[in-house]
Amino acid sequence: MNEKALRIVVMGVSGCGKSTVGRLLADSLGLDYLEGDELHPPENVALMAAGVPLTDADRQGWLQALAQRLADACAQGHGLVLSCSALKRSYRDILRTGAPDVRFVHLHGARELLTARMHDRPGHYMPPSLLDSQLATLESPGADEQVLSFDIAQTPQDIARAALAALRSTPEILDKS
Numbered sequence: 720m721n722e723k724a725l726r727i728v729v730m731g732v733s734g735c736g737k738s739t740v741g742r743l744l745a746d747s748l749g750l751d752y753l754e755g756d757e758l759h760p761p762e763n764v765a766l767m768a769a770g771v772p773l774t775d776a777d778r779q780g781w782l783q784a785l786a787q788r789l790a791d792a793c794a795q796g797h798g799l800v801l802s803c804s805a806l807k808r809s810y811r812d813i814l815r816t817g818a819p820d821v822r823f824v825h826l827h828g829a830r831e832l833l834t835a836r837m838h839d840r841p842g843h844y845m846p847p848s849l850l851d852s853q854l855a856t857l858e859s860p861g862a863d864e865q866v867l868s869f870d871i872a873q874t875p876q877d878i879a880r881a882a883l884a885a886l887r888s889t890p891e892i893l894d895k896s
Contacts, residue, residue, distance in 0.1 A: 722748050725798040725886065726789050726818040730805035730866075731826035732853040734836040736875050737802035740826060743879035745800035751792075755803035758784045772852035775809075782813040789817030806856045811864065822889075824882050825860055828871035 725748060729741040738754055745752035759781050763773055785803055792799040805811045805823065815821055833850055860866035867885050869878045 722887075723750070723798050724796055725750065725800075726792055726821045727798075727800045727824060727886075728789075728805055728811075728814055728821055729800065729802045729824045729826065730811070731871075732804060732806065732833060732857055733850060734833040735826035735828060735871050736836070736878070737804070737826060739875040740824065740869075740878050740882070741800050741802040743875055744824070744882060747879060747883055748798065748800070750798040750800050753785075753788055753799060753801045755781075755785055755801055758788075767849060770849060772849055772856075775807075778810065779813075782810055786814050786817030789814060789821060793818050793820075804853065806853060807858045808861070808864070811860070822886060823860060823864065823866040824878075825866045825868040826871050826878065827859075827868060830854065832871060 727744060729737045729744065731737055742752050763777055763781060766773060766777065785801060789799060789801065803814065805814060811823060830850070837850060860868070867882055869881060871878070873881075
């Protein structure tokens with residue numbers, strides 16, 4: 720696999736910087752970027768905006784739509800960077816059905832920092848009151864998932880640089896063309 724065919728999901732709870740890091744990775748690799756939140760159906764957005772946590776059933780269609788985008792990228796031989804909470808292993812497994820070779824970059828950090836970041840995003844439909852439900856839902860990736868994890872106390876630029884270095888040091892990514 721070469722860098723132009725990488726499929727990457729930048730994951731974590733709300734406020735962790737998925738979108739920022741995802742865009743930096745996509746720009747650095749010359750790949751398309753997809754903001755996973757843009758594929759939420761209006762019903763999900765309305766629930767979250769009202770402070771109601773999504774259930775597994777609420778997320779099912781959204782995750783399948785994201786997996787389809789990953790599958791489309793695979794079928795076309797294209798890379799893609801996707802931001803998506805991917806809070807549970809079962810959600811990550813759904814995404815893997817679209818791209819078995821997908822790489823996950825997990826962003827995590829202190830609750831206080833996450834809350835502060837959420838308060839600094841006026842107009843976003845995801846209220847800070849839902850952070851606790853996301854943290855409760857989060858199943859940290861297991862060692863067998865081969866996920867790159869980064870503390871958000873670092874700058875998004877530093878995280879993106881470290882993620883790129885780690886991805887490039889992966890034996891499967893030898894062709895840098």
